[in-house]
Amino acid sequence: MNFKKADLTKARNLLNRAEKLAKNNVAMDDIDIDSLSQEDINKVVHDLQVHQIELELQNEELRNIQSELETSRAMFFELYNMAPVGYMTLDDNGFIMEVNLTFCNLLGYQRQDIIRKPITNYIFSDDQDIFYKHKKQFQDLGKIATCKLRMLAHNGKKFYVCMEATRIYDKEIDEFVYNCVIRDISEEKHHEQMLNKQFILMQALINSPNDMIYSLDNEYRYTAFNKNHKEEMRKDWQAEIEIGESILDYINIPEYAEKTKQSIDKVLKGVRFIEVVHLVNQNVYYEMDWKPIIDGTLKIVGVTSIVRDITAHKIAEEIIQNNNVEIERKVKDRTIALELSTNELNTFSSNVAHNFTKPLQRIDEISLILLEDDNGVLDAEDKLLVDEIRENTNIMKKLLMTLPHS
Numbered sequence: 358m359n360f361k362k363a364d365l366t367k368a369r370n371l372l373n374r375a376e377k378l379a380k381n382n383v384a385m386d387d388i389d390i391d392s393l394s395q396e397d398i399n400k401v402v403h404d405l406q407v408h409q410i411e412l413e414l415q416n417e418e419l420r421n422i423q424s425e426l427e428t429s430r431a432m433f434f435e436l437y438n439m440a441p442v443g444y445m446t447l448d449d450n451g452f453i454m455e456v457n458l459t460f461c462n463l464l465g466y467q468r469q470d471i472i473r474k475p476i477t478n479y480i481f482s483d484d485q486d487i488f489y490k491h492k493k494q495f496q497d498l499g500k501i502a503t504c505k506l507r508m509l510a511h512n513g514k515k516f517y518v519c520m521e522a523t524r525i526y527d528k529e530i531d532e533f534v535y536n537c538v539i540r541d542i543s544e545e546k547h548h549e550q551m552l553n554k555q556f557i558l559m560q561a562l563i564n565s566p567n568d569m570i571y572s573l574d575n576e577y578r579y580t581a582f583n584k585n586h587k588e589e590m591r592k593d594w595q596a597e598i599e600i601g602e603s604i605l606d607y608i609n610i611p612e613y614a615e616k617t618k619q620s621i622d623k624v625l626k627g628v629r630f631i632e633v634v635h636l637v638n639q640n641v642y643y644e645m646d647w648k649p650i651i652d653g654t655l656k657i658v659g660v661t662s663i664v665r666d667i668t669a670h671k672i673a674e675e676i677i678q679n680n681n682v683e684i685e686r687k688v689k690d691r692t693i694a695l696e697l698s699t700n701e702l703n704t705f706s707s708n709v710a711h712n713f714t715k716p717l718q719r720i721d722e723i724s725l726i727l728l729e730d731d732n733g734v735l736d737a738e739d740k741l742l743v744d745e746i747r748e749n750t751n752i753m754k755k756l757l758m759t760l761p762h763s
Contacts, residue, residue, distance in 0.1 A: 440457060442459060443457060443459045443539035443540070443541075445536075448532065449532055449535075452476070456471055460539055463516070464479055464510055481515050484507045487504055488504070490504075491506075491520065491522070492535075501523050503520065504519075505517060505520075508539075518542060520538070521537065522535045567666075568585065569583065569663070570582065570661070570662070570664070572659055572660065572661040573659050573662075575625055575658060576603070577605050577618070578602060578603050579600050579602055579603075579604060589664075589666075593636065593639065594607050605617065605618055610638075616634070623647070624647045624648065628647075629649065631645065631646050633667070641666065641668050642666070642670075643664050643667065644667045645665075646662065646664075647660060648661050648663075713757055717754050720746065721750040721754075724746045725747065728740060728743055
């Protein structure tokens, strides 16, 4: 049952009426009953009975209102104490006037140990300046102000909280007070620190190689990039790229912008591929490794590209290719010249073989005649010389046989 302001007004009116009736009853003592007629006496008795019943009804209503007040008060304190966040009221000097059970549990203190103590007793010394700045802020602004700082629990453990405070004027004590909401954000802060560490590590990883690395969402907008890509975009397109902006807006040559869009659209369909892009106006070659980004639900939410400047490699390939063409031409020319020389040599050899065979054959025949018809003219030494002539003649004939013949 909810207690309303109208109920309190009604209760006060009943109390006033009861007091008036009580005064009337006191005045009845002064009445001379003997002078009253029976009718007047009956009327007085009737009025007294009516007033008695009315008082009893009013008392019952007051008891009901009192019960509602106590129930509402109990519910309020239960909600106040068992709220998932800490509640605290400070005076204008920063002393604690009231706290709920949740805040006591955060600090590890009993309520009586905290009341009338300065809040700075429970704020980590390095963060007290944050609180003073925060206090001045909501004093000046006169509205809700928020800050994040570290507080100290009873066991000396530090924990992060988010403090929201409102400055209001309390008529009962005739001064300003601060109603504060304290929320423990230690876990959030831990995740935030972990994410910061991961982000720093990721930045270090993507900035460490010479490659250019960037990622885009499915609307072609940058979600991350390393310094190499940023510098290359500045050099190639005179663009100062920013997170959240479309890469297509920075590429000011329509044909290259369209080619980039086609590649991104291909990756957004789940295709991973590598392509070589040649910026003709700057004679720069890039090898681009495109990959889709897939979230936990296996949905493609963006793309990443690892870009490598392969201009030096391409120039080397062109030089090698040009050199190979030149070498092939020279080999071909020399092959033709060699074939001509070979043909000339074959012709010469054939002529030699033809022209020398008969003379050698004649020398061998004459040598044989000398041996057979010497009639004692040749001595032993002469015969040896003739044999040597014949032997060398045969060697020459065998050599001539190895030469090509026309």
